[in-house]
Amino acid sequence: MHTVAVLALDGVIAFDLSTPIEVFTRTRLPDGRIPYRVRICAATPEVDAGVFTLRAPFGLDALAEADTVILPGCVDPTAPVPEEVLAALRHAAARGTRIASICSGAFVLAATGLLDGRRATTHWLAAPLLAERHPDVDVDPDVLYVDNGQFLTSAGAAAGLDLCLHLIRRDFGSAVAADAARLSVMPLEREGGQAQFIVHDLPPVPRGAELEPLLEWLEDNVDQDLTLDDIARRAGMSTRTLNRRFREQTGASPMQWLHRARIRRAQYLLETTTHPVDRIASQVGFGSPTAFRDRFRRVVGTSPHAYRTAFQSASTN
Structure with a gap:
């Protein structure tokens, strides 16, 4: 202990x-x-x-x-x-x-x-x-x-x-x-943190909130090539209404939320699997490994390889 x-x-x-x-x-x-x-x-x-x-x-x-x-x-x-x-x-x-x-x-x-x-x-x-x-x-x-x-x-x-x-x-x-x-009723890491390894959790949404089913669907489909129109159709809303509801309930736009969900999934895969980085990029919905590495570095503050070295659990080594 x-x-x-x-x-x-x-x-x-x-x-x-x-x-x-x-x-x-x-x-x-x-x-x-x-x-x-x-x-x-x-x-x-x-x-x-x-x-x-x-x-x-x-x-x-x-x-x-x-x-x-x-x-x-x-x-x-x-x-x-x-x-x-x-x-x-x-x-x-x-x-x-x-x-x-x-x-x-x-x-x-x-x-x-x-x-x-x-x-x-x-x-x-x-x-x-x-x-x-x-x-x-x-x-x-x-x-x-x-x-x-x-x-x-x-x-x-x-x-x-x-x-x-x-x-x-x-x-x-x-x-x-x-x-x-x-x-603690807070995200795992607030936006604006600038520590060497930044972890961005998804903005919390109260249980029973209107967007909860949609957010669960997004998390289950981070590997898909989703557009704002795709998300709006799933929600049964116009893109304008969807953007407004997202900002009201999560503090982010739909695509910002989706990108964070993808990076969070990537962090989990880097920690718990030995999958190559290029494969993880595809698993979390990035068509290009280069785009994934660039987005990961902007959000987390380091490369996927350096993150895996620092945080991969012993059971996966």
Whole structure:
């Protein structure tokens, strides 16, 4: 079982603290098993969280025993970090523990020196301050999260959800992450994410919505050479009405939605099969492998081959 230690410091932001707790404890594998054990850790018996006081059941020694450490943001990012906390984080990093920060938690991670020479992000309002206080860190304020492998940082508030879902995807694949995303009532990756590997889930549609049967049909037919007129005929609508209904219910046009569905299917096939890329291009409705590679790179941010290398499950190797 993968152990996640969430570190609570005085002034911890409740939203940032609760995000990894909720996301990881609710994650389930396809066979129903629980893949994560979550532990709340602190340097002191009680943590002042402003509107409430937290009594953490684990101390700093739990950081060294964790597979992943999450650093939630604090209200005052300039508050000094206790030296014993920094030492515990450095010790955990030396053991190979993965460390990820949410929002202004990047200030804590940066204070350890572990982000020196690396790209990182935080809440856009705090990004200039992070760059000023830690000039050796390459601060990028325009992204949802940054994945450096062992060290990850994310922007404010909801970007912490994106980061947690990304970690689940790294650990257990797209199907488990997509299920966790549905439980959180959010897409697996929001539009605008610029992490090295971007995963665009389909815009969620409420159960019983008018377009639900059509969207299911589209997902079942991503390999077909569909046009807007084809989709409109299936829906029994004019193309103008179809476009309007799609934007109202999904936030995207029909063809944008279809392209995302095709890329999501391609990601799944790259992760779970050994099919050649050219075959996958045909399986997801691209007439040309070159067009598929170009679209995949624009959407995901990397090539199909690089994506497969990073995310293909061990069972397919």
